[in-house]
Amino acid sequence: MLNDLTSSSLFLPLGLFIALAVALVLLVWNMVAELTHRRLKSRPLNTYQRTRRKAKAGDPKACMACAEMLEKGTGGAPDKPHLIHYYLNRAFTIWYGMARQGDGYAALKLAEICNFGHTYPKFSKYADRAYRAALAVNEANAAAGDINGCAYAGYQYRYGLGCATDYDTAAMYLERAADMGHAASMKLLADLYLNGLKPRPDPVTAARLVRQAALIGDPEALERVGDNHLDNTGEVASRELAYCWYALAARKGRRQAMRKLETLEQDWTPKQLRDIQDRLATFVPA
Template identity: 25%
Template structure:
């Protein structure tokens, strides 16, 4: 029996909105969205998306997917996701792929997810890797599937860790060893990054509530450890630096990490000594989208 493909957008952390301030007006839309003024955000993003701004198009697609500020409309969500995805927007490629996959257009969805997986995106690696393992809609290749899921798990994606554990129980050791070697090859310089999580951060409503004991995170606690928080994915490093400068005072001394993934730059901060400390840092940044990840 094949492994279950985790194809639910919610199950693998599809975000509600991208904190991707490609320019001041896109950020103005994000600010309006976070204030609850969805109509204003939609108006800003629509104008920019119609002029070819991929970040705005992605955010507009998310609004239609969620039915926030506009009536929920999967057709419109697909339209705007596809427009951004064709411009190379990594998160749009994932969102479009998952939307198509979940709606029954599995082969078309996998085409987009394969593109994102080649760029090291963990959610895409998980779905494509599981499909390769099962031979569902893709030629069966359990070794490559194991490599893909391993890379997703290495980036801290919980469903990928669960799927990898299932693979470990049913795959021969020799195949797993080949998969590990393939994953390590992909992690070498010049290859897609394998230890950074997805793009975009989690929706503010989905922020993890850290234990009270972890709420007193300090610069000392942030000075060691393998945990980071991810604050967004950006079409330019300058925008990532701008967001870090704005949030730095709330980060308790955590330093910035600018992780290149294709043409995107992911902003991470840390290190933190545990998931609890990292989650506590995220909680203090609300409503800024944020999630914790292990960066071993």
């Protein structure tokens, strides 16, 4: 009897100790799992994940971007090539409906999907047919006085999308779009003048067109005006003016302009930098 009591008295604390140890292990396990879950939830989304959200909401541009990231393995995209066709099909369906309503941009994007996997200037036979259909839509819209129709028709003639490359016809459409205030057309037309694809190189006219797009607020054009001042390409050579235009572009999120600002700042003394920043405070683009 005494032995039985002694044995029971020994096993009781041991059992309690084991129970408490198990409970403590379970508690720690749950805490670790909760912290891991919270960390995973709070981890910032990568480029692919952010774009995928937009794609799921029905944004065709985001669908195309997801397909490109999946193809190239960029932006944190997973190794799931079968998803490429899923996103391309989603984008195609959305743009097809828009193209049937006479949207020239959507018609161009359909052709781009048909040419997915090919690099310009190579085209699949389906893409060439789709680009010709897009050109018919854009020329019809241009004839009706639509600014985007003029811009996209000019773009297609510039690069020979669905037609033979024709710089004169491209310039005609781009000039019409530029006159109506289309910033991208101003920049593309400026490239024609700058590169001599018009009768002869004309950097002054090219710079005027880029400045015109910049005054509308186009970020890339703002940066290009700075480049023109820095390189004396159709603009007065001035590092200070280049700095001011780069600053305007940087405020609109142009990272390249930010880097150019930093490069200029490295060549100036602290006093020179203060002086140019004072000038920037009152700088009015014109």
